[in-house]
Amino acid sequence: MTIDQRLSDEIDARREDLIQLTGDLIRIPTLNPPGENYRDICEFLANRLRPQGFAIELVRAHGVPGDSEKYPRWNVIARREGKRLGDCVHFNSHIDVVDVGLGWTVDPFGGALIDGKVYGRGACDMKGGLAASIVAAEAFIAVCPDFAGAIEISGTADEESGGFGGVAYLAQQGFFAPERVQHVIIPEPLNKDRICLGHRGVWWAEIETFGEIAHGSMPFLGDCAVRHMGAVMEEMEHSLFPALAQKRTDMPVVPEGAKQSTLNINSIHGGQAEGDADFTGLPSPCVPDSCRMVIDRRFLIEEDIDDVQAEVMEVLRKVEADRDSFRYDVRELHRVLPTMTEKDAPIVKTVAQAILDTMGTDAQFVVSPGTYDQKHIDRIGKLHNCIAYGPGILDLAHKPDEYVGVDDMLDSAKVMGRTLIELLASPEEAA
Numbered sequence: 473m474t475i476d477q478r479l480s481d482e483i484d485a486r487r488e489d490l491i492q493l494t495g496d497l498i499r500i501p502t503l504n505p506p507g508e509n510y511r512d513i514c515e516f517l518a519n520r521l522r523p524q525g526f527a528i529e530l531v532r533a534h535g536v537p538g539d540s541e542k543y544p545r546w547n548v549i550a551r552r553e554g555k556r557l558g559d560c561v562h563f564n565s566h567i568d569v570v571d572v573g574l575g576w577t578v579d580p581f582g583g584a585l586i587d588g589k590v591y592g593r594g595a596c597d598m599k600g601g602l603a604a605s606i607v608a609a610e611a612f613i614a615v616c617p618d619f620a621g622a623i624e625i626s627g628t629a630d631e632e633s634g635g636f637g638g639v640a641y642l643a644q645q646g647f648f649a650p651e652r653v654q655h656v657i658i659p660e661p662l663n664k665d666r667i668c669l670g671h672r673g674v675w676w677a678e679i680e681t682f683g684e685i686a687h688g689s690m691p692f693l694g695d696c697a698v699r700h701m702g703a704v705m706e707e708m709e710h711s712l713f714p715a716l717a718q719k720r721t722d723m724p725v726v727p728e729g730a731k732q733s734t735l736n737i738n739s740i741h742g743g744q745a746e747g748d749a750d751f752t753g754l755p756s757p758c759v760p761d762s763c764r765m766v767i768d769r770r771f772l773i774e775e776d777i778d779d780v781q782a783e784v785m786e787v788l789r790k791v792e793a794d795r796d797s798f799r800y801d802v803r804e805l806h807r808v809l810p811t812m813t814e815k816d817a818p819i820v821k822t823v824a825q826a827i828l829d830t831m832g833t834d835a836q837f838v839v840s841p842g843t844y845d846q847k848h849i850d851r852i853g854k855l856h857n858c859i860a861y862g863p864g865i866l867d868l869a870h871k872p873d874e875y876v877g878v879d880d881m882l883d884s885a886k887v888m889g890r891t892l893i894e895l896l897a898s899p900e901e902a903a
């Protein structure tokens with residue numbers, strides 16, 4: 473029997489264990505915000521992996537945004553050394569899940585198995601991927617006990633809120649340094665036959681227009697900041713949005729609509745703050761002296777972030793030329809540069825071959841419209857041999873009745889296990 477066949481049998485024999493493990497992870501509600509039960513899930517993972525020979529480190533990201541005594545930002549890193557020197561393959565999963573929301577027909581923290589699917593918040597994003605990577609590693613160790621190098625599995629905090637208390641913090645501490653880790657797979661739910669090479673860039677900014685407060689019955693005595701912002705939006709409709717729609721990337725971004733540059737207006741606020749929901753009084757009549765808009769610009773690898781900013785400044789300069797007393801300010805809130813791992817990088821080629829061998833289909837290469845923790849591994853860790861690959865349907869992430877298919881988890885565990893064989897098994901073992 474070939475080693476691939478033995479691995480496949482080992483993984484199939486773990487079907488019930490995989491279902492149990494996925495359900496157990498879902499039953500630890502790790503909602504973010506606020507960041508609940510991180511310590512509990514880290515200890516659960518430590519107790520699972522320690523008997524398999526993994527050395528465990530629990531790392532709290534002290535002092536990062538969101539970290540407090542009530543909601544400490546815990547991470548777990550488990551490392552299993554092989555018998556000889558070799559590369560380290562790291563599987564990184566985030567442990568946090570987003571708010572439940574409305575519309576569920578099953579218990580979001582029940583982890584129920586129904587018709588071959590495990591249900592719950594985080595089932596596909598991404599506790600199913602985490603469980604698949606654990607089962608893949610355990611099955612690989614069973615068939616290749618004399619492997620070279622090392623396997624790491626991490627469970628990290630706060631991916632859904634930027635990853636600063638998770639992968640970014642660990643990368644700053646050297647956990648993703650190229651001398652420690654050579655290959656990274658992030659088992660996000662990208663579908664089991666797709667390899668995600670990277671993501672578009674992000675530029676978030678707040679634009680503020682200024683006016684002058686006056687009595688609302690005599691607006692001519694003041695200057696309305698909301699009307700100034702209206703002029704900004706009109707200019708955006710006129711020049712900026714059409715220009716962005718013209719820009720196309722060669723990155724294989726999915727869905728198709730995200731192959732162009734995009735801009736979302738996240739929020740707009742001018743004048744008095746809205747009253748609390750239980751406030752029954754009327755507002756007072758004032759001309760607003762400030763209006764603020766938060767924009768979320770997603771840009772392409774072909775674009776330069778300086779040009780992205782300059783386009784917005786150009787909109788504001790055009791409005792300024794047209795309007796007396798137009799005053800504004802722009803503040804950057806957040807930036808992430810686009811990243812894309814090369815298609816001939818070792819981890820990409822290895823996983824693509826494993827997909828073909830496991831499922832008989834060619835791997836699809838995709839790029840994510842939004843960012844994920846790869847940005848920190850790439851920029852802070854300086855490690856460029858990184859992809860996202862995992863089970864689950866991306867469209868189900870963050871929705872009610874989220875689930876992950878058991879067969880999908882088994883298939884992607886086989887792909888991960890074959891990847892370990894290719895990268896870490898000795899020639900005698902692989903023969």
Ligand SMILES: [Zn+2]
Pocket residue numbers: 566597598631660661
């Ligand atoms: Zn995710």
